Amino acid sequence: MEYLDLFVKEEDSLLLNTVRKFVEKEIFPVRQLIDDDKDHVIVTEILQKMVDLGLFRALIPPEFGGDGMPSPFSRLLLRTELARGDMGINLSWAVTEWALRPAIMANNKTVMDTYAPWFTGDKLHLACFSITEPHSGCDVENVDHFHGRSVRVKAKLDGDEWVISGQKSLASNSGVADLYCVLCQTDPELEEEGLVFLYVPKDARGLSFGKFENKAGVQGDRNCDVYFDDVRVPKEHCAAGPGEDGKLLRVQLVAGRMASAANAVGNAMAVFEHVLKYTGERIVGGKPIREHSIAAGMLADMAIGIETAKAFMLQCAYMGTKPEIYGAPYSSQALSRASMAKVYATDMAIMVANKAMELMGSYGYFRDYNIEKYWRDNKIVQLWLGGAQLGRLDAVRGYYKLD
Ligand SMILES: Cc1cc2nc3c(=O)[nH]c(=O)nc-3n(C[C@H](O)[C@H](O)[C@H](O)COP(=O)(O)OP(=O)(O)OC[C@H]3O[C@@H](n4cnc5c(N)ncnc54)[C@H](O)[C@@H]3O)c2cc1C
Incomplete structure (x- = not known):
């Protein structure tokens, strides 16, 4: 059994493979054009293809007419796969789920009966x-x-x-x-x-x-x-209502920071794939860049960062499925874990993109070589949702009271 099989069911792994292929076929060839796509023609076409693939229907649970999302682990890994392709496209899709979650968690039939059909149909809608x-x-x-x-x-x-x-x-x-x-x-x-x-x-x-x-x-x-x-x-178009929605905000912060960790891991994975290939082909000092021990050490740091960030993300997701042991989804413990996962993964992804650019010399800085877009796209994941500083404050709040 593979390690990921501990977390990912067979049908989810089919979906993950489908999305990986989708990213390679539909997003990789055009990702460099997205910066100049001022009217979002390319982005809209890709998002519509994600509708056709059923990725938006998956955001809606079956009781509200959708196909339902896979397990929390596969959900994070789906974000990882899409962020490997393009962070902005991943965001448009993932944030649509984030917006619907309060009504879903509150089991608000009025909101879901009114709006769920937008996301289960054939036409693209965003939230x-x-x-x-x-x-x-x-x-x-x-x-x-x-x-x-x-x-x-x-x-x-x-x-x-x-x-x-x-x-x-x-x-x-x-x-x-x-x-x-x-x-x-x-x-x-x-x-x-x-x-x-x-x-x-x-x-x-x-x-x-x-x-x-x-x-x-x-x-x-x-x-x-x-x-x-x-x-x-x-009046009914309120998720759960005063008194309950504050808790839902906390759950949403946990979900958002976990998703940020997944985004950062996906971005770093893509950068690592590119730099591994490039440094295997480009000759400096008489041999491929990656054959020099100074470069090998840098590649090792990248690989260690990616694997540990991914493993810690999955650990936190597992702990989130056991509230009786590790605390309720709105607890300081849950927010602390998710914040650690985000802070660690985003710092790691920035380190990976920086080192990759160094290893590629000036070519890393050129648009044609892909890295610079990952480098730019990835910085915001660290800055949003509390940034690196509030993320750290929330991390220690799981251990002691800090106002
Ligand atoms: C591309 C993009 C997508 C976004 N998506 C969303 C979205 O979907 N929904 C949404 O609502 N918002 C979204 N945002 C907004 C984003 O979450 C906020 O910008 C972010 O939380 C930071 O807020 P701020 O920029 O006002 O920084 P500020 O709050 O001004 O923080 C500035 C600095 O102070 C630090 N800091 C904050 N608090 C403390 C503290 N108590 N002690 C010490 N230091 C502290 C921060 O870490 C940061 O370094 C998005 C932003 C961007 C650019």
Whole structure:
């Protein structure tokens, strides 16, 4: 039995193989063109092919009309495979799941009956999970310090409707998504108990968008400001409701940081494949680069980093399936583990891309040689969702109380 068979069921491994082949056939040949694809023609075509492959239907559990996602392990490995192809495309798909999760976890039939058909059909639809605000990036995620008080987008109940006002920023798929899962505060005095996730369709009256951000990488993903000018949604279009949604935010942070670890591992795997080949072919000092012991040592550090980050990610995913031993999915222990997995994997992926570029000399810096796009795309995985610093604070919070 292979080691991964401990985690991945047979049918999931078929899916993983299919996705690996899909990435090689559909994404590898065009990934270098994505930066210049200002109208997202290539990206949209690939995402539509992912719809055709059933990857969006897989985001919806069978009880809501989808095929259901594989196990938590295969889910992470799917992200790894897609990030190996292109981080931005992986983001557009993975964030759609992230946005739907609060309603799925809350078993909210109204939201799912209304919106699940968008994602189980033949046409491409994206969703956006929007928690970041212009004045609260990491502070929104710093739940053990701010306890939800840093969320400024307001939601008030008016009869049978929520009324939303304020501004969100930077979320993946913003401006292009058809559905927005928006973190709002109903009453700052209630702290986390006042938080709610509300579902807002793109055509809601009072919803508007800023221009797309100009980023260093992940051009396959779109990000902009989102403005809520007394946007109204039905009362039932709240994930679980005040008191419960704060816990769901914590679960979402755990899921997002675990997914970030998977993204970083996939990116580093791709870089390693490229650099291994290149250093086996390019001759310096009379022999292939990788035959020099100084280069071999660098390649070893890359391989050690990738394998340990992947193994630790799977360990954390396993511990997440045993809450009775390792803590509830919304516990500080779960957030600590996921933060360690993210911090370790993202630092590792940056190290791998940097070393690969050094080993390839100036060619590593050229667009035609692939590495520089992985290098640019991968940095943001470290910066988002709490960054390297809050990630470390949350890591130690699993061991002692730290305000
Ligand atoms: C491509 C992309 C995709 C994104 N996707 C999403 C998405 O899908 N949904 C969404 O809601 N947002 C998304 N974001 C936003 C992202 O998660 C935030 O930008 C991120 O959390 C950091 O917030 P900030 O940029 O405001 O940094 P700040 O909060 O200003 O942090 C700045 C620095 O301070 C550090 N820091 C933070 N807190 C502390 C502390 N307590 N002590 C010490 N240091 C600290 C940070 O690590 C960082 O180094 C995305 C951003 C990008 C660029």
